[in-house]
Amino acid sequence: MKAIQLTAPTIDALTLIDLPCPQPGAGEVLIRQHAVSLNYLDLALATGQFGAISQPLIPGADSAGEIVELGAGVSGWKPGERVVPGMMSSWHAGEIRAEHHHALRGVTHNGGMAEYAVVSAASLVRIPEFLSWQQAATLPIAATTAWNAIVRANIQPGSIVLLLGTGGVSLFALQYAKAAGARVIILSSSNEKLAKVKALGADEGINYREDPEWDERVWQLTDGRGADLVLESVGASTFAKSINAAAYNGTIFVIGFVGGSELKLPVLPIMQKMLNIIGNNTGSTANLRAAVRAIETCRIQPDIDRVFAFDETQEAYRYLQSAGHVGKVVIDLSE
Template identity: 45%
Template sequence: MQAYRLESHTGLDALRRVDLPDPTLAPDEILVRVRANAINYRDLSMPLGGYPRNDKIPLIPLSDAAGEVIDVGSDVTEFKPGDRVANCFFRDWIDGDINEQQMHTAHGGGIDGVLAQFIGLKQHAAVHIPAHLSFQQAATLPCAAVTAWQALTAADLNPDQTILTLGTGGVSIFALQLAKTAGARVIITSSSDEKLDRARALGADLTINYKTHPDWETEVRKLTDGIGVDNVVELGGVGTLEKSLAAAKVSGTVSLIGILARGENPSPLPVLFNRLTVRGIYVGSRAMFQQLNRTLETHQIQPVIDQCIPFADAPRAYDLLQSAKHFGKIVIKHD
């Protein structure tokens, strides 16, 4: 089969298209013909190395795939040939809290990923995909959508909440769509007015351009009568955290997810004086993915795909993601 492989931690030039033997099946595994992959911001970091617990080399990259089951091992009970499935981001995080051992099983980091024509998956590392989604749409779910789902539900998503989400990349657009299904009010930021128009069309209630309003946390407080938001979907990291802490209401939550922006280490004092909960979010478990899928189905949510790149041009997907011109997800499609 054809696959891509990172041969070293010397940057994207180390990504090669290679011929590998087709995966062989263990009794508890399913063989999946991959029909689509999605790329995430983290996949830009892997070629450089140093990502905690994600240093396998050589490495088949990417954490997200959707496809059809073509064979099952003798112990498999949940899947049959012809089923439409996606993989879980963590192979071994099934439910409950994640532990150290499970942390080492992230596809496309600690273990081989899914940028290949065929993949073998433990049955506990796969989920059925919602019937209303294409393979390309379903491929966007394992990392970005599950992350957004955990960030919102761990902070008790409900219609009385105001959610702030940063930027218009994959996680943020899912956070917007999912928060709206619960009837929450959503404030979203972007560097682009055109992207903010698109976010409003998807249901965003209030928008802030963080380039024209560098003090966007002040804007957030103005838009919330000086109170602040219930939950910040914090995607910037050190470069935005201080502002996110300032945008959260007393007793609010900051869901710490991203590493997009550089900056000074912020002061922790607002956490204390405003009694904030700062919660680390690391994608999610298989159980969270299954709950997410039920919500996607109930509300017939359509994941937002910016572009689909052919498998043969997969490195272009990395370039497009790096350019940050996209809105939502960039997908790789197979023939």
């Protein structure tokens, strides 16, 4: 089978090779993978920002495919079913525990960047019929993360949601929030990107380069209320402003560190506003199933910015690195 291996912490080390097809063991299934979507996690791993890796590694935390073979003891599944595997393959439900970090697709174990993969049957979720392979591949990390943010912040009609950027998680959060009846404000450094997300349903957009005091602008737009949910996808460089932009009793849902991972925070406004600062680590299979159920119920269409062929994997990573995308970057394994 064709596969991409990462042999060193550099995008140049993503190499297309031939490997033997794996075989499923007890409790596992073999899936034929059709598409992979890229996340910042994949980029961080390939550029040495995520610590040491087990090399060589097949990267790719997110993929979509069809079951072709069942391992011993697997029930409730059959060949031909369209599925996505959860990224944290041993976290099936409930609260996260330390041992759930031992099995991460595309990080500690081989991931989606191959024609075939063996995955735990317990980590699988069925794909809604109306989604393409490319759309389905965006679900495990981005959709689950966005869904968890909406649920944990108790977003409902009249809530105000602030999204920092126009990446895949933000676009899912936009669509979930609008389906819940919320008002959505999005930040970007590009007026062109802001025009795109407004066409997708965003209520207001703020260009943070033109308006660097964007936290104050959020207060103006909300008549002094602030945002009930701030999806903090940047990290250290924006965190203080996110605290200022948040409403009293609001939630700051922390999902990224592209802007730095070391924080120096003003404690007083966190106390005064009684803010909920919640870290997120993707989610369990049950979280993924709930996110997909909401997508199916609301007929949400995952937004894909650009699709690359299998032999264009390095170009896909560099495109994600350029931060020029609105929505998800996908690699089609059949091309």
